[in-house]
Amino acid sequence: MRLGERLKEYRNQEGLSQEQLAEKLNVSRQAVTKWENDKGIPDLDNLIVISDELNLSLDELLKGNENVKEKIISDSSAKKWHILVIVYLVAIVVYIAYFAIHHKIFMIGFLIATLFMLFFEIRIFIKEKIYSQKKI
Template sequence: MSLGEKIKGRREELGLSVEQLGEKLAVSQELIIKWESGKCIPHLSHLITISDELGLTLDELVKEDEAVKKHVLSAKSLEKWHLAILIYLLAIVTYIGYFAIHNHIFMVGFLVATLFMLSFELKYFITRRISRHDQKE
């Protein structure tokens, strides 16, 4: 049984509407519908509140559904890697500035390439934060 089926089945067992569950979890009805249909996998913080509200253990929610298990494990490690890359690229830009000031050599190509990569990482990081914020609402 998939995670969405478990959420929907347990919600119906408890006699809760999508709207009522949304209020209890402090999320939109649309998000619950996405979870139940399998179009979206809840963030770990939502899985904890779902577990609490529906009286299911995290093991029941996560471990029995391979897609969810994989999503939860990979999302956390991906976020750490993107943050590390973002910090690394900022350090390179700082080094280029330091090198240009002290040695009077400005590495334009290196700076442009680094800023280009930095812009993609910032875009990913910001959109990820916004999507997490939207899921909370």
């Protein structure tokens, strides 16, 4: 059975409408509809909350769904990339500071571009942390 069919079946067993489940998950009803019609896959945080709300294990919900397995793996690797990019951008800022102090070469354009990317990555990283903490 596909994830969407399982989600719909278990939601109905719990006597929840799509709207009620969406409210509990802090998502739109359209997101639940999309998941039930297999047009999208919930992220790992939502899968955990869904399993809690529907009183079943993740194994029961996900068993035999390769698409979900692939999504979970890609989501976890994407979070690791944000940390790596932040570390890389901080290293560039340190490099620019080194050149400014020791060689009297100040690369303002490069510094501005790097700081912009750094703050953008940090913002994404913090938003993901806050979002995942709200789900717990």
